[in-house]
Amino acid sequence: MQLTSRYRFAASHRLTTDALSPEENARIYGKCNNPHGHGHDYVLDVTVEGPIDEAGQIVNRSALNALVTSQVLARVDHRDLNSEVPELAGHVTTTENLAYAVERMLKSRWTLPARLVRVRIAETARNTFELKV
Amino acid sequence: MLLTRKAEFSASHVCANPALNAEENFAIYGVNANPHGHGHNYVVEVTLEGEPDPVTGMVFDLRELKEIINAEVVDPMDHRFLNGEVPPFDKVVPTTENIAREIWRRLAARIAAPNARLKNVRLYETADLYVDFEGAQGDIGR
Numbered sequence: 001m002q003l004t005s006r007y008r009f010a011a012s013h014r015l016t017t018d019a020l021s022p023e024e025n026a027r028i029y030g031k032c033n034n035p036h037g038h039g040h041d042y043v044l045d046v047t048v049e050g051p052i053d054e055a056g057q058i059v060n061r062s063a064l065n066a067l068v069t070s071q072v073l074a075r076v077d078h079r080d081l082n083s084e085v086p087e088l089a090g091h092v093t094t095t096e097n098l099a100y101a102v103e104r105m106l107k108s109r110w111t112l113p114a115r116l117v118r119v120r121i122a123e124t125a126r127n128t129f130e131l132k133v
Numbered sequence: 134m135l136l137t138r139k140a141e142f143s144a145s146h147v148c149a150n151p152a153l154n155a156e157e158n159f160a161i162y163g164v165n166a167n168p169h170g171h172g173h174n175y176v177v178e179v180t181l182e183g184e185p186d187p188v189t190g191m192v193f194d195l196r197e198l199k200e201i202i203n204a205e206v207v208d209p210m211d212h213r214f215l216n217g218e219v220p221p222f223d224k225v226v227p228t229t230e231n232i233a234r235e236i237w238r239r240l241a242a243r244i245a246a247p248n249a250r251l252k253n254v255r256l257y258e259t260a261d262l263y264v265d266f267e268g269a270q271g272d273i274g275r
Contacts, residue, residue, distance in 0.1 A: 002265040003263070003264045003265075005261065006260070006262065052230050055226065056225065056230055057228050058230055060161065
């Protein structure tokens, strides 16, 4: 059985890479390359999988919420992803890379009996990125 | 091909194991253990898998599926106190996981068609929390 829990965070970012010229950055990332940055209300879905335990749950809700809050939300909510999140240092702050960073944040302190199987992030209601773990 | 039909029901429940004391239940279920109960607007998405019948062009008769979901899930659970009115939740803690498993159990027996089978039960407790149950194989860590 799988359980999916949804969380939200707001963060700013700018898509840019030193590997490309300013013109190339502007061409590839478009508006997202605005040097002043911009932001999103991200929606994070965390999916875990496992058997139902004696309590009738596959994961303790409080434990899952505490883990996601301390490992992810506390680090990214109302932050600038480019300058304030060490897990993204050296990575373009695309939502693809953000999903991998969230996976690393969660896995580094994962102590729950259920397995982490999916990280899904919606950057906007129109753009969603899903990572099978 | 996958076919999904959605239904809603509102119900109250208490998530607590009578064998445990109040502190132990709170540690496991948090505010859901409030002995006075609380409720949710549950949303269930029932997904069938199969190939369209060559004559009707349908995987499963949607009207029949609606009637089955109403008879097995909505009618018995809507505006009910699950612990007190809907077996087996007099004995089984009505967590979202256990409700999804019970819905699966009730529907699987009724959805018997040569070209379609019950594929998944997704149960939303709130818009921000849902479980997916794919039957017995999903229960043992598929």
